[in-house]
Amino acid sequence: MLVRMVSEQIWVKLCITNSVILSLFSFHSIIISIGSTDFLVEGDILIPRTRNALKCTNKQYSCRWPKSPTSGTVDVPYVLNDSEKKTILDAMKGFGTATCVRFIPRTTETAYLSIEPRYGCSSLLGRIGDKQVVSLQRFGCVQHGIIQHELLHALGFYHEHTRSDRDQYVRVNWQNIIKDYFINFDKMDTDNLNTKYDYSSVMHYGRTAFGITPVSETLTPIPNPNVPIGQIVGMSDIDILRVNILYQCQN
DSSP states (O other), rough: OOHHHHHHHHHHHHHHHHHHHHHHHHHOOOOOOOOOOOOTTTTTEEEEEESSSSOOOOOOSSSSSOTTTTOOHHHHHHHHSSSSSSHHHHHHHHHHSSSSSSEEESOOSSSSSEOOOSSSSEEEOOOSSSSEEEEEEEHHOOOOHHHHHHHHHHTTOOOGGGSSSGGTTEEEEEEGGGGGGGGGOOOOOOOTTTTTOOTTTTTTOTTTTTTTSTTTEEEESSSOOOOOOOOSOOOOHHHHHHHHHHTTTOO
């Protein structure tokens, strides 16, 4: 019994360690710094304890970043250290070429993204009106698609598999999910912006996300179980479309 308990503890630790290696492709776990005043929803969405965890109903906050009345662009200020700077800037440019969202170096703005190599890959959901950290750990998180994934969270987007209509498109295999991570598979009351479910979204969990073993399938596409899910190459066409719809871009 003692050997079994020790083995289980080692397995859990391995799952957490693997989260950095597998990163957002398999979504086994996300590590955040000890002592953080925030908590995680869906594995990598940081929620301030003073803010509603699911909806931006508090008038103190505006979930969307404002559009400039002169340029028509949505300017999102950021600060960034020199660690992996080129890769992060390249991922940001993908928004500028396909949407009206522009990530711009911060000057004196109160609301801005602070992109830091903390623990794991995580972001706040939408604009909070103050400094908000996007964590991109150097080992495992600084990849084009993962960076865009976290920036999409910062723009206000949830994971694809939590859409309000997801049960028509994926089956959640609860028996294969680590119990502590059930919350990561809860459905949200989402505005789907009249767009179809997107298996190819960079916001979609991988097939074995948070599985009890590395090969335990936690999400199965339906009706075709062989549809690929969980890519980290970059934003899909529908990801881009949703940004343009949400921010009323004229592209």
